[in-house]
Amino acid sequence: MKTKFRCSCPITSTVDIIGDKWTLIIVKQMLTEGRKTFKDFIESEEAIASNILSSRLKMLEEFKIITKEKLPDNKKTNIYTLTNKGVDLMPIIAELSIWSDKHVREFHSELYSGEALDIVKNNKEGFIQKTIEDYKLENWK
Amino acid sequence: MKTKFRCSCPITSTVDIIGDKWTLIIVKQMLTEGRKTFKDFIESEEAIASNILSSRLKMLEEFKIITKEKLPDNKKTNIYTLTNKGVDLMPIIAELSIWSDKHVREFHSELYSGEALDIVKNNKEGFIQKTIEDYKLENWK
DNA sequence: AGCATTACTTGCATTACGCAAGTAAAATAC
């Protein structure tokens, strides 16, 4: 997986990295669903295939968006953790959810409506900061 | 091109629509580069292939993100215009540029640094609103 | 010791993307 940048446009270059069907979904699952192991991701609602997951985790590590480590008392389970670069994707994820709530519902009536959506709509910046803070407290011990 | 939604998560559903290599690039070109015809997009720096462009424009029309029309004095050139749903993608695009400026530069040293980036960093909300306003004034006559 | 779990890899089918060429209709040039 060698990412080639199409040009020098910052927007296009970000899409070159995270512009696929799975990368942001994995980051979302880490930030908002507490997933951190291979198994966690495999068992998610979106049902990513294990080969795709494997290649994406590798790519995310290469770009320093996540780190991979083992806990001292378990030599089997890998723990994937978002770096600062990774949690900084939260504003993008928040905007995706806002756009969805406003414009996707029309085409997808079963879209989830929950408390988190109301919070992000009423206090976007606060929600982003709190999600990041909570993630760090829980995972950056 | 039939978009199937993977699940009821708002974030995942937005990625189901715009999560590919080209969709957001086309929207960016409309909002920030003034492109509006097939030719405009073909001639862009990113150099999209004409068959991909064609299929994306169709998809964007189906999702009501853009409209297609002809000017009264020209029966050949189609004008593509962002709808309200389309311009509402601007916050996502702004966040992509911010993340890029902060975290992509490390891997892509030729990344463009321009006035627009400074503006978006200093006054994100203002920049988003002004870009949308300017687009509407120019294209929604 | 034996079974289950975790984190993968491998093989193959399908869908997305990239490149080159071709086409039809309208606009422009002569």
Next chain:
DNA sequence: GTATTTTACTTGCGTAATGCAAGTAATGCT
């Protein structure tokens, strides 16, 4: 008014990304 160019595509084909099912190796659990 005929010829050339322009615009907006489509078609064909090769490569890359994704999806699905099965297999594997090492660790942890009983």
